[in-house]
Amino acid sequence: MSKVRTELMVCGGTGCHATGSIALIRALEEEIARQGLAGEVKVVETGCNGFCAVGPVMLVQPEGIFYQKIKVEDVPELVEEHFLKGRPVKRLFFKESISKEIIPNMDEIPFFAHQELRVMRNKGIIDPEIIDDYIARDGYFGTAKALTEMTPQQIIEEMKKSGLRGRGGAGFPTGMKWDFASKSRSDVKYVLCNADEGDPGAFMDRSILEADPHAVLEGMIIAARAINATKGYIYARTEYPLAIHRLEKAIEQAKDYGFLGEDILGSGFSFDIEIYQGAGAFVCGEETALMRSIEGKRGMPRPRPPFPAHKGLWEKPTILNNVETFANVAQIMLKGGDWYASIGTETSKGTKVFAISGDVNNIGLVEVPMGTPLRTLIYDVGGGIPDKKKFKAVQLGGPSGGCIPEEYLDTKVDYEEIAKVGAIMGSGGVIVMDESTCMVDMARFFMDFIQDESCGKCTPCREGTKRILELLEKICDGRGEAEDIDILEELSATIKEASLCGLGQTAPNPVLSTLRYFRHEYEAHIYDKKCPAKRCAALLKFEVNPDKCKKCGLCFKACPTDAITWKKKEVAVIDKEKCVQCLTCFSKCKFDAID
Amino acid sequence: MAKLTIQDLKKIKENASKDISLRQNKGKIKVTVHMGTCGIAAGAREVMSTLMDEIAEADRQDIRVVTSGCMGMCSSEPNVTVETEGTEPIVYQKVNANVMRQVFRRHILLGEVQSDFALAKM
Numbered sequence: 001m002s003k004v005r006t007e008l009m010v011c012g013g014t015g016c017h018a019t020g021s022i023a024l025i026r027a028l029e030e031e032i033a034r035q036g037l038a039g040e041v042k043v044v045e046t047g048c049n050g051f052c053a054v055g056p057v058m059l060v061q062p063e064g065i066f067y068q069k070i071k072v073e074d075v076p077e078l079v080e081e082h083f084l085k086g087r088p089v090k091r092l093f094f095k096e097s098i099s100k101e102i103i104p105n106m107d108e109i110p111f112f113a114h115q116e117l118r119v120m121r122n123k124g125i126i127d128p129e130i131i132d133d134y135i136a137r138d139g140y141f142g143t144a145k146a147l148t149e150m151t152p153q154q155i156i157e158e159m160k161k162s163g164l165r166g167r168g169g170a171g172f173p174t175g176m177k178w179d180f181a182s183k184s185r186s187d188v189k190y191v192l193c194n195a196d197e198g199d200p201g202a203f204m205d206r207s208i209l210e211a212d213p214h215a216v217l218e219g220m221i222i223a224a225r226a227i228n229a230t231k232g233y234i235y236a237r238t239e240y241p242l243a244i245h246r247l248e249k250a251i252e253q254a255k256d257y258g259f260l261g262e263d264i265l266g267s268g269f270s271f272d273i274e275i276y277q278g279a280g281a282f283v284c285g286e287e288t289a290l291m292r293s294i295e296g297k298r299g300m301p302r303p304r305p306p307f308p309a310h311k312g313l314w315e316k317p318t319i320l321n322n323v324e325t326f327a328n329v330a331q332i333m334l335k336g337g338d339w340y341a342s343i344g345t346e347t348s349k350g351t352k353v354f355a356i357s358g359d360v361n362n363i364g365l366v367e368v369p370m371g372t373p374l375r376t377l378i379y380d381v382g383g384g385i386p387d388k389k390k391f392k393a394v395q396l397g398g399p400s401g402g403c404i405p406e407e408y409l410d411t412k413v414d415y416e417e418i419a420k421v422g423a424i425m426g427s428g429g430v431i432v433m434d435e436s437t438c439m440v441d442m443a444r445f446f447m448d449f450i451q452d453e454s455c456g457k458c459t460p461c462r463e464g465t466k467r468i469l470e471l472l473e474k475i476c477d478g479r480g481e482a483e484d485i486d487i488l489e490e491l492s493a494t495i496k497e498a499s500l501c502g503l504g505q506t507a508p509n510p511v512l513s514t515l516r517y518f519r520h521e522y523e524a525h526i527y528d529k530k531c532p533a534k535r536c537a538a539l540l541k542f543e544v545n546p547d548k549c550k551k552c553g554l555c556f557k558a559c560p561t562d563a564i565t566w567k568k569k570e571v572a573v574i575d576k577e578k579c580v581q582c583l584t585c586f587s588k589c590k591f592d593a594i595d
Numbered sequence: 596m597a598k599l600t601i602q603d604l605k606k607i608k609e610n611a612s613k614d615i616s617l618r619q620n621k622g623k624i625k626v627t628v629h630m631g632t633c634g635i636a637a638g639a640r641e642v643m644s645t646l647m648d649e650i651a652e653a654d655r656q657d658i659r660v661v662t663s664g665c666m667g668m669c670s671s672e673p674n675v676t677v678e679t680e681g682t683e684p685i686v687y688q689k690v691n692a693n694v695m696r697q698v699f700r701r702h703i704l705l706g707e708v709q710s711d712f713a714l715a716k717m
Contacts, residue, residue: 003647005660007617036640040647061618062659085630086662125618135604136611144601258598266600 004042006083009059009124013048013210014203014242015364020072021045021056027075032083041083047128047211047246050120051111053363054094059106059124066106067092097361097383111362114381116343116369118351119327123211128246131253134214140259142330146222147267150333152182155226159329161337163349168194168285168322169397169426170502171348171415177319180309181227184317189229191220191271192294192313192320195236195243196278196285199398200449202429204353205323207365209236209243212327213250217273219326221259222333224271227319231272235290238277247275282453286501287312287320289455300457301501322427324353344370348414352428356382359389359434368413375409378432389434392533393517397426399446400506402513403439422513424506436587438535439518440525444472446510454503461504464495468511478538480526489515534594537581541595546571548593555585555594613656622659624703627676631665638691639673645692646675649699658703671714677702688714 010016010025028043049057054068065088070078074092081087093104103109117123126133134140146155160175181189193216197205209216220232236244251273254260262270276294283289284299291313293299312318328350332340341349348370354377357363361383368377378384378394385391393403402423404411411417415425433442451465468491471484492508499505515522524530531539544555549571556566563578564585574585574594586594599607628634628643643662650658668674671688677698678684685708687698694712701707 003651004617005647009618040643062622063661084662085632085635085664086627087664125615132607132611133615135607136615138608140604141608144604148601263598265604266598 003039006041006063007061008041008043008083009046009049009061010043011047011049011051011055011057011124012045012128013052013207014240015048015052016055016057017242019055019069023072024056024058024070024075027072028079031075031079035079035084037079037083041079044127045129046124046126047122048207048365049124050115050207050365051362052365053361060088063088064105064107066094066104066109068094097386110380111364111366111383114372114376115367116351117367118331119208119215119324119353120211120365120367121331122215123207126212128211128213129249131214131250131257134212138334139214139330140218140257142333143218143221143259144265146333147225147265147269152226152228155222155333156182158332158337159226162328162332162340163337163344163347164325164328164332164340165348165415166322167324167328167352167427169400169424171425174321174325177309177321178223178226180307181229181317181319184310186317188231188314188316189224189227190313190316190318191224191227191229191232192290192318193220193232193234193326194285194287194290194320194322195234195240196290197237197240197323197427198280198282198285198453199400199427199429200446201355201357201395201431202398202427203355204365204428206240206243207355208323208327208353209240210246213243213246214254215327215330216247216323217250217254217260219321219329220273221264221271222329223319223321223326225269227317229319230270232274233294233313234273234275235278235284235294236275237280239280244275244277251275281455282449283455283501283503286503288501290320291318300455301503303500324428345412345414345417347416348425352413352425354428354430356430356432358395358430358432359385359437360432361386370413372413373410374404374413377413377430378409382430382432385432385434387434389436392433392435392437393439395423395431395433395442395510396429397424397506397509398429398431399450400424400502400509401426401429402509403433403442403517404513405517422509422516424509436533436535438476438531438533439514439521440472440475440531441533441535443510443514444469444476447472447507450503450507454507458498458500458504460495460498461500461507464491464499465504465507467491468495468508472511475522475525476531476536476538478525478529478536480522482526484526485515485519485522534586535583537583540581540583540586542574542576542579542581543595544572544574545593545595548591550591550593552590554588554590558584558588560584613654616656617659623657623680625659625661625678626703627661627663627678629664629666629672629674629676630662631669631672633665633669634672634674637672637689641692642673642675642690642695645695646699649696653699653704668714674714679703679706686714687712 058067164174165171289299289301308318353367408421447469456462556564563575566572673690675687
């Protein structure tokens, strides 16, 4: 029997690993042993806690005290003061970035307080590499119920009742998808999990797989039972080594316990799961391309119909769902579709996981109920914009999505509402941009990504995205011409209409949504040859405005090439010969004095 | 490993729930061992170990043990505070391993306050 009185839940997600949690765990264990507390105080490595911005993070249980940005040097003090003598170390508590309030308890930190955890209900509570921890939290009871007490039709009915829609972004009702596949006649069927997360700024699926891999396996087993499939694949990108490692371990443990393999839990049903590592092509997140890739062919989409529910992987009926979708399933089986549908909006039920990044204080992973206004997501959970800058826009849905400006920030998180304002729900990437972002440059960035990732099979996408990129580069370079905006709009419409797959059909979205809300910025670039946000180097003069300069010398100190001369009480001067146009001085200047 | 049945699954859950009980905050009784420098010098470490042994033996998951700093009564250390849901906290003074065992078995398990060793009601 354990004599542990305190458990230290240290985040072991990729974010905290990167900020040093592996070394932290080792240091904690050594110090605990040195101070004679081994056996009383235990260190547990959990999945992603979500608050990546302040990592490495640790939660002390049962007290609920949250520590942030812990360094190895802090460990001796922490162990002696808090875990031995019971005096929490205040300087490592969370400090709210705007009110400067110090908050020791995790539940009271606004970042956590506004969340509703369903998909991530086990985050920070279980060790993702220990299956018994998962079982302690009702793990595999959803599978047990679905396999022994429910018919495949009942499973599908429950899914329909829940209103769960595909969390990969398109939002197709999951129950309906399963229903189609269950009605296809075939002796072989497949269940696929899409873990090919590739949007810039998205890390929801990675964190779910790292924090709770068994929840995804359970979703796949239940789906397999619903459509009578015998084999499943998880298509995960090879750039997610930790997620793959934890999945492999989870599959091994599930096989060991008999949750995978022959005759699961004595139900007579058999199912197996394999991981297929993708090489990181964005297009392989498209369902037909993903299936070609698993077949060992080049990952390229094909026209639909036939839909995968009839002819998918190796021409057999197949369902493909996203990681987050599967992670919801076991809870729906256990608690019922009505429970799931009890929160959310008319058409969007349950919760949604978002990865918040960009110009925002609390970068991290959050789960909020559908219907939460974007403003709450960005200001309350996200903690607002750093450095007293103004909010400009938020990009939802990555390169396939669109931006939403200030005036529509009260839009609710809901598939239809977000589409109305020109963006998409997408898989959950939320990139916040402050006033120093140039929207033309932002569109150029996404178009650069898209034309790079276009597979080249259909002409509109292959050629069209390249032409759009050329036009955007031209505008950013100050060579924009009056008719360029019309050409952009025409090209966008054609690409949207004529592309083969979702990648091409949504590729012009960043251009269209920036044109919709920030047309004046395009016009300023083209007609006035000015970049209002001062990000496009070709349109800047690299001169200090003596009327605005406060002679503080911040630009002088920041310049990496010593191109700025400055003395106390004198206006700074930029030497254009030495200047490499890196824009560091623009971001450092607090008075907008450089043109 | 042999295939699990649903009965096995329930058993695993029962055992594993004990292992993660600290993380789910279900404690009804909170025992604070005052571990300031004074407390440690007077023998609080031994009191703590005795307490942990007793809890393990009784196999109880609803008892939370926390440490705290000096509460200003250095002369009566080691001090231990017992808080049961819905009743007033009782501070015990000059606790040693034997007293700790008695407090645990009589007060914590049976609810009989051991006033012989009590310093005060808080």
